Structures are given as structure tokens and as C-alpha cells.
Amino acid sequence: MRDGPDVADVVVVGGGPAGLAAAAEAARGGLKVVVCERNHAIGEPVRTSGGSFIRPLRRLGVPSSCWHPVHRIRVIGPTTDVVKTYRTAVGCVLDVRATYQWLAAQAVDAGAEIRLKAHVEGPLRADGATGTGRVSGVRVRDPFRGVHELHSRVVVDASGHTGFLAREAGMRPRNERSAVGLELELRAPGYDADEAVFWLGDDIAPGGYGWAFPCGAGRVRLGVGVVRPDSDAEPRVLLDRLLDAFRSLAGPASPAGAIEMHSGLMPVIPPRATQLVGDGLVVVGDAGGQGSTLLGEGIRYAITAGRIAGTSLVEAGGDYSRRGLASYPRRWRRSTGRDMAISYAVNTRICDYGDAQWDRAIRRLDRLTPKQAARVFASDFSPGWAVSVLMTDPSLLLSLARAVSRRAAGRGAASQRAQSP
Ligand SMILES: Cc1cc2nc3c(=O)[nH]c(=O)nc-3n(C[C@H](O)[C@H](O)[C@H](O)COP(=O)(O)OP(=O)(O)OC[C@H]3O[C@@H](n4cnc5c(N)ncnc54)[C@H](O)[C@@H]3O)c2cc1C
Structure with a gap:
């Protein structure tokens, strides 16, 4: 355990794309930023498929080494099949680890500190009360300091699906609906690395969809997602079935074996249901339901929201009240609100x-x-x-x-x- 008070301007809870982007922007503006990530490495374990779009990623400055481009998008329905072809690729599949670690490098270069295996247990309140007073830091457990208090002037809830700090502060609803995804990353050299596929219909994923996203080096992410509680279908059973459909696409003679398994949850909450700022608390990314619920795409939206939030933290000039931070929700709604709604x-x-x-x-x-x-x-x-x-x-x-x-x-x-x- 280390001695002395542990103090920062900004504590970011969660080292996913939203938290890292917010941290980089806030640190670039001169704030002392600490990111607490409960896992042992940024980008691990992978919980997401990485499907995205090249133009917006370029606009965000993500290097092209972080993605694999796709030139065809096929949608296979119960009895229909449509394919859209792009001479210049528009869609891509991110190398999730590389992308998140690139974001982490940006945050570190800007001066933020990232603490790994740092599990945030709950908020600290300025008046010592639970659930009411201004948030003034977090209680955190890590291997160097044990359980300790990390004080800050403002906390960013970038904890992903749970959004537990925002929920506890009454700033967002419970996850009444969530997308549940299960995915295998396969070595499948026979699969066409230029084509991403979506499967729709009751057989593959009732109320959801199945996907095959090629990610380069002879690998493909094959997954299924359903929305709970709308569907009670079991993703494991569906994925097993999808593997058969995939094998016929990849060529039955070609090997297709799992190398990684990914799973995760994404909130499906109305985009305006979350109050994005409270006194001493800011919510970004999945914690604030800021991803697109159409296809479950959230990474670039999380980066965008994180950057907007980070800029607002700097511009607030130390006034981390709801009023002082009001530019963040306003700008976010202007940039993405219509599409998310x-x-x-x-x-x-x-x-x-x-x-x-x-x-x-x-x-x-x-x-x-x-x-x-x-x-x-x-x-x-x-x-x-x-x-x-x-x-x-x-x-x-x-x-x-x-x-x-x-x-x-x-x-x-x-x-x-x-x-x-
Ligand atoms: C199966 C699946 C497939 C998906 N596919 C795609 C896709 O193809 N394309 C796409 O763009 N998006 C996809 N998404 C959505 C995308 O993953 C999310 O929108 C995105 O990760 C949100 O980023 P975030 O930073 O808000 O949250 P997260 O990436 O979830 O990051 C939150 C971080 O907070 C940490 N954390 C949580 N609690 C604590 C705590 N108490 N203390 C410390 N740290 C904590 C977590 O360990 C995690 O690292 C998918 C999601 C799922 C579940």
C-alpha cells in the first residue's frame, strides 16, 4: 500500500474506447487524469466484433493499420439474399486490441495515467452521504494500493454496459433491454476476406442477427446477437447452427477452427434516457447508451462521445456542476442525437x-x-x-x-x- 492522499482532477472509470478518448482529451487540456481499468490489459478480453466504417474512423484519426477493409456486404434472409459491392471499401473490421491500445497510447502521451487491475467499487460523495451529494472520487481496489480512496473533482463513468455509477446516481435507467452477443474468432483461410455477412431470420437469430466479419490473416469473427428479454433464444445453440451455415460459405473442404471466443452485452436503452452530466459525474459510451442500437455498433460512437466529454471537462474550467458541463450533452446531441434516435x-x-x-x-x-x-x-x-x-x-x-x-x-x-x- 502507498501512503498519502490519492488525488486527480478527473478519474475515468473504465479503459474502453469511451474512457480512453475522454482521458486523452482531458489530459491534453492540462487536467490530471487517472483511468481505472479493472482488467489486466487494455483491449483484453475482447468483447466486441469490431465492425465499423472507414470514413468516420479516418475522421477520428484511427490509423488504417487498425482495420481490415471489406468490399462486399451480404445480407442473407430466410429466403432472400442481397449483396452490395464497393470498389472502394466503406466497411471494415477493427483489430479491437490494436485500436483500444492505440487510444490508450494517445491518452498516455497526453499525460493521463492508466491504472490496470484497478477495480472501482463505488463513488465517494462530498458530503459523505450515499446516493445524493456531489461525486468527489471513487473507492478503488488495485494490487499496489489495496482498497483506497481516489479523490477527484469530477468522475467519468465509462464503465460500459453496467453504467453503475450513473445508475446509482439516478442518471440512467436499468438495462431493461440488452443485446447479448457470442462470437468465435475462427481461423478460416477458405473464407472470402472481402465479404462481411449478416444473417437475419428466426432460424439463425430470432429478433437479432448473425454475422461473419473477416478480420485479416485468414481469420473471421462469426457471431450471433439477440436482444433480452425480447428473445429467450440461447446464443450458444444459435452459434452452433450458424457454424454449419458458415462452413458452406467458407468451402466445406477448408478448415474453420476457433482461436478465440468473445462475448458481451450492450445496452439497448433510448438515447435520451440518460442524463449525461450530474454534479461531479459525467457519463460516456455504453454507460450512457450512446451506441447505435440498429446493428449494435458502438466503438466509434464511444470515441466521439469521449472526446466531446473530454473537451467539455477542459472548457468547464473547474466548474463540474451540471451547468458547467452542459456543453457536453448539447454537443453530443448535435453530432449524433438524430442518428441514434x-x-x-x-x-x-x-x-x-x-x-x-x-x-x-x-x-x-x-x-x-x-x-x-x-x-x-x-x-x-x-x-x-x-x-x-x-x-x-x-x-x-x-x-x-x-x-x-x-x-x-x-x-x-x-x-x-x-x-x-
Ligand atoms: C458481442 C458484441 C459485439 C459488438 N460488436 C460491435 C461491432 O461490431 N462494432 C462496434 O462498433 N461495436 C460493437 N459492439 C459495441 C461496442 O463493443 C461498445 O459499444 C463499445 O465497446 C463501448 O465502449 P465503452 O468504452 O463505452 O465501453 P466498454 O468497451 O465496455 O469499456 C468499459 C470498460 O470499463 C471497465 N470497467 C467496468 N466496470 C469497471 C469497474 N468497476 N472498475 C474499473 N473498470 C471497469 C471494463 O473492464 C471495460 O474495459 C459490440 C458489443 C458486443 C457486446
Whole structure:
């Protein structure tokens, strides 16, 4: 155990992409930042498939050595099959370890300290009370200091799916719905390394989807995800079934053996359900439900949110009250709010799709140009995209608008219920 008070300006709980991005930005602005990560290494264990999109990653400065590009995206439905081809790759699969460690290097270079095997047990409160007073640090256990108090002026909850500090502070709801994913990283040299595949339908993943993401060096991530409690299907059983479908794609004579197994959870909560800032507490990434619930893509959104939060911490100039930090939620909503709201509305609409509806949706996807389809996969519902789709398939826009207005009506009814005595 070390002696003396342990003090920082900012404590970041969680060394995933959200926490590391926030730490780098805050440290770059001159704040003393400590990141507590409960695992023994950044990027370990891998819990995510790493599917992403090249242009936004480039915009974030992620080096191209961190991803494997894909030139085709195939969607296989119960009786339908559509493939979109890209001469210049738009989609990619991240080397998750390399990406997270690149983010960690950025944080360290900016002056942040990362503590590994540092398990945060709970918040400290300025008034010593539980659940009310301003957050003033964390209680943490690590191999060097044992259980100790780490004091700070502000804490960033970047703990991922649990968002336990935000939940305890009443800033976000429980995880009433979560995506549960299970994935094998296979050595499968016979598989086409240019093609990512999504499987839809009751047979493969009721209410979810299956995927094959090539990640280079003859490897493929093969996984399934379902949403709890909407589906009670067992991912292990589904993955076993998917392996058969995969073997026929990869060539039955070619070897396909597991080298790694990944599993994890992602929250499926409404994007506006989390209060992103409280007194002395900031929430980023999955902890704040900031990923896209359309395909369960969260890494680049976590980096974006982390950077915005880190910038706001610097600009707050020491005023870590809700008011002092208000620029973070405002900027985040401006940058991503619309796309996340539409993704969530679509998620709630398609979660109980049966085979016939999936086939219909895939035929609709077939009508879109590769560029338009890529934007759907990437949850990019910009006005430019809407105008171009209006020319190709106006009924798709209508259906999206219906999903969003149904979601808004549901929200209105819920808030009326909450207000009525
Ligand atoms: C199966 C699966 C597949 C996915 N596939 C994709 C995909 O293809 N593409 C994509 O972009 N996204 C994908 N996602 C989503 C993506 O993984 C998340 O959105 C992203 O990791 C969120 O980053 P984060 O930093 O908010 O949280 P996390 O990456 O979860 O990081 C949180 C960190 O906090 C640490 N932590 C938690 N509690 C404590 C504590 N008490 N003390 C100290 N440390 C703690 C954890 O160990 C972890 O390192 C997938 C998710 C799952 C589950």
C-alpha cells in the first residue's frame, strides 16, 4: 500500500474506447487524469466484433493499420439474399486490441495515467452521504494500493454496459433491454476476406442477427446477437447452427477452427434516457447508451462521445456542476442525437420481425444503391441520405418516419403517465 492522499482532477472509470478518448482529451487540456481499468490489459478480453466504417474512423484519426477493409456486404434472409459491392471499401473490421491500445497510447502521451487491475467499487460523495451529494472520487481496489480512496473533482463513468455509477446516481435507467452477443474468432483461410455477412431470420437469430466479419490473416469473427428479454433464444445453440451455415460459405473442404471466443452485452436503452452530466459525474459510451442500437455498433460512437466529454471537462474550467458541463450533452446531441434516435426507433420496430418481414426488408434493401445501403448499415440518416432515398424508395422513408413518430408517441404517453398523479 502507498501512503498519502490519492488525488486527480478527473478519474475515468473504465479503459474502453469511451474512457480512453475522454482521458486523452482531458489530459491534453492540462487536467490530471487517472483511468481505472479493472482488467489486466487494455483491449483484453475482447468483447466486441469490431465492425465499423472507414470514413468516420479516418475522421477520428484511427490509423488504417487498425482495420481490415471489406468490399462486399451480404445480407442473407430466410429466403432472400442481397449483396452490395464497393470498389472502394466503406466497411471494415477493427483489430479491437490494436485500436483500444492505440487510444490508450494517445491518452498516455497526453499525460493521463492508466491504472490496470484497478477495480472501482463505488463513488465517494462530498458530503459523505450515499446516493445524493456531489461525486468527489471513487473507492478503488488495485494490487499496489489495496482498497483506497481516489479523490477527484469530477468522475467519468465509462464503465460500459453496467453504467453503475450513473445508475446509482439516478442518471440512467436499468438495462431493461440488452443485446447479448457470442462470437468465435475462427481461423478460416477458405473464407472470402472481402465479404462481411449478416444473417437475419428466426432460424439463425430470432429478433437479432448473425454475422461473419473477416478480420485479416485468414481469420473471421462469426457471431450471433439477440436482444433480452425480447428473445429467450440461447446464443450458444444459435452459434452452433450458424457454424454449419458458415462452413458452406467458407468451402466445406477448408478448415474453420476457433482461436478465440468473445462475448458481451450492450445496452439497448433510448438515447435520451440518460442524463449525461450530474454534479461531479459525467457519463460516456455504453454507460450512457450512446451506441447505435440498429446493428449494435458502438466503438466509434464511444470515441466521439469521449472526446466531446473530454473537451467539455477542459472548457468547464473547474466548474463540474451540471451547468458547467452542459456543453457536453448539447454537443453530443448535435453530432449524433438524430442518428441514434432513428436507430433506436427502428430497433424497437424490427425487434419482433418474423421471417416474412425480414424477407420484405431485405428486398427493400436490394432497391437501394450500394451507397444508400452503406449509410443504413452505418446508421447515417442525414438529410442528404433522405433526399437521395426519396428518389429511389420513398416508402422506406415513410416507414422510417412511422417508426420515429410511433416511438415519439410512446415517449409522450410515458411522460404523461409519469406526470399524472
Ligand atoms: C458481442 C458484441 C459485439 C459488438 N460488436 C460491435 C461491432 O461490431 N462494432 C462496434 O462498433 N461495436 C460493437 N459492439 C459495441 C461496442 O463493443 C461498445 O459499444 C463499445 O465497446 C463501448 O465502449 P465503452 O468504452 O463505452 O465501453 P466498454 O468497451 O465496455 O469499456 C468499459 C470498460 O470499463 C471497465 N470497467 C467496468 N466496470 C469497471 C469497474 N468497476 N472498475 C474499473 N473498470 C471497469 C471494463 O473492464 C471495460 O474495459 C459490440 C458489443 C458486443 C457486446
